[in-house]
Amino acid sequence: MSSTCFLCHRCNKPLKISPDLSAMQRRSLEAQHRASPSPKMPVSGKLEDRTSRRRHPDPGRTSQEGACCPFTLLGEPSTQRTLDSIQNTILETFKIVSGQKDVDHPLCVDCMDGLLEELDAQLTLAEADNQKYKSFTERESLVSDEEREVLNAELQAELQSLEQEEARLTQELQDVDQEHARIEAEKAAEAETRELEQQEEQDLKDYAALKMEELELTGELSSVENQLVYVQGQLQSLSKTDILNITFTILDEGPLGIINNFRLGRIPDIQVGWNEINAAWGQTALLLFSLSKLSGLQFQRYELVPCGDHSYIKSLTSDEMLRLFSDGSHNIFYDNKYDRGMKAFLDCLQQFVKMLQKEEGLFLPYRIHVKGGMLEDTTGSGKCYSIRTHLNTEDEWAKALKFMLTNLKLILAWASSKYYSKK
Numbered sequence: 182m183s184s185t186c187f188l189c190h191r192c193n194k195p196l197k198i199s200p201d202l203s204a205m206q207r208r209s210l211e212a213q214h215r216a217s218p219s220p221k222m223p224v225s226g227k228l229e230d231r232t233s234r235r236r237h238p239d240p241g242r243t244s245q246e247g248a249c250c251p252f253t254l255l256g257e258p259s260t261q262r263t264l265d266s267i268q269n270t271i272l273e274t275f276k277i278v279s280g281q282k283d284v285d286h287p288l289c290v291d292c293m294d295g296l297l298e299e300l301d302a303q304l305t306l307a308e309a310d311n312q313k314y315k316s317f318t319e320r321e322s323l324v325s326d327e328e329r330e331v332l333n334a335e336l337q338a339e340l341q342s343l344e345q346e347e348a349r350l351t352q353e354l355q356d357v358d359q360e361h362a363r364i365e366a367e368k369a370a371e372a373e374t375r376e377l378e379q380q381e382e383q384d385l386k387d388y389a390a391l392k393m394e395e396l397e398l399t400g401e402l403s404s405v406e407n408q409l410v411y412v413q414g415q416l417q418s419l420s421k422t423d424i425l426n427i428t429f430t431i432l433d434e435g436p437l438g439i440i441n442n443f444r445l446g447r448i449p450d451i452q453v454g455w456n457e458i459n460a461a462w463g464q465t466a467l468l469l470f471s472l473s474k475l476s477g478l479q480f481q482r483y484e485l486v487p488c489g490d491h492s493y494i495k496s497l498t499s500d501e502m503l504r505l506f507s508d509g510s511h512n513i514f515y516d517n518k519y520d521r522g523m524k525a526f527l528d529c530l531q532q533f534v535k536m537l538q539k540e541e542g543l544f545l546p547y548r549i550h551v552k553g554g555m556l557e558d559t560t561g562s563g564k565c566y567s568i569r570t571h572l573n574t575e576d577e578w579a580k581a582l583k584f585m586l587t588n589l590k591l592i593l594a595w596a597s598s599k600y601y602s603k604k
């Protein structure tokens with residue numbers, strides 16, 4: 182039995198071989214065997230009728246059975262091949278190779294249906310064309326030569342007119358194309374213009390924001406500049422201010438020395454309260470403390486601690502606190518701390534005076550004797566007055582304090598001229 186496998190030429194689906202085809206092949210082979218029982222080469226003129234050109238029956242088309250497209254089998258793997266079939270195969274191959282015959286291909290039922298429909302359509306068109314040609318031929322035979330010439334002339338004129346119309350339409354098409362290109366360019370330009378306008382609007386907004394920021398910063402700058410000018414003016418004014426003269430006022434015209442409206446000392450006729458005397462001592466200590474800071478003088482042995490009406494002097498050798506305030510109940514018979522405090526103050530004042538005499542050549546009207554706690558009236562009587570309360574009268578004590586304040590008043594005037602008048 183043959184195991185030949187066929188594929189559809191169009192869709193490559195495997196073809197099912199109909200049992201009728203197998204029976205037909207078998208009958209054909211038997212007929213061949215009967216017609217040429219000998220294995221000799223057949224006569225060449227009969228080759229075209231040999232059965233290697235097999236006819237495929239269409240299983241769905243019984244009316245076309247045996248008339249469907251024949252095709253050629255090559256390389257049949259059957260072991261029952263006869264010499265005749267081999268000769269036919271060679272002959273068919275030769276015809277195909279030499280171009281005497283087209284290769285036929287097997288088709289499946291669906292592709293065959295499609296092919297037949299296409300061929301039917303082509304046939305219909307060809308028949309319609311044939312009818313038209315026939316009618317034209319009949320009409321042509323009826324037209325005379327003169328009429329044909331006239332007709333040809335008319336057709337030529339019509340052709341010329343149509344060519345002109347074609348040229349005109351071509352030109353019109355070109356114009357329309359150009360117009361279209363121009364409109365496209367205009368659209369692109371409009372889009373670009375819109376974009377630029379939006380960009381300009383945004384730029385204007387940014388500019389306005391920056392301008393506002395600039396105005397704010399300018400306002401801040403002018404404000405700061407005004408503040409600077411004001412502060413510089415204040416600084417200049419303060420630097421010219423004689424802070425010592427403003428802060429301290431010493432009067433020594435009366436029997437008592439007065440500093441910042443506080444009387445320092447008391448006499449039998451004027452019983453100044455101890456609170457006032459203590460406050461006057463506080464102002465005096467603050468003045469000498471300020472002068473020492475201003476001139477950079479560091480006192481030896483003592484440290485001034487100005488503290489209002491409770492000011493005192495700290496001893497640097499014994500950590501003793503010597504008071505510059507009293508409530509009048511101090512023991513007048515002993516060398517009490519109040520007297521020692523006032524002596525210590527004189528010591529500090531003398532250190533400052535010595536510095537002035539040495540560096541500035543300034544001499545004061547009342548000489549200070551630190552050891553005895555005395556102030557000597559070198560301008561007049563030459564008498565010494567003790568600054569202590571012990572073994573002293575109120576008159577002499579008050580005079581000693583007044584001399585001390587007079588010295589301080591002169592020192593104050595010198596300090597004002599030295600530190601503030603040049604500015």
Ligand SMILES: [Zn+2]
Binds near residue numbers: 190288289291
């Ligand atoms: Zn197919």
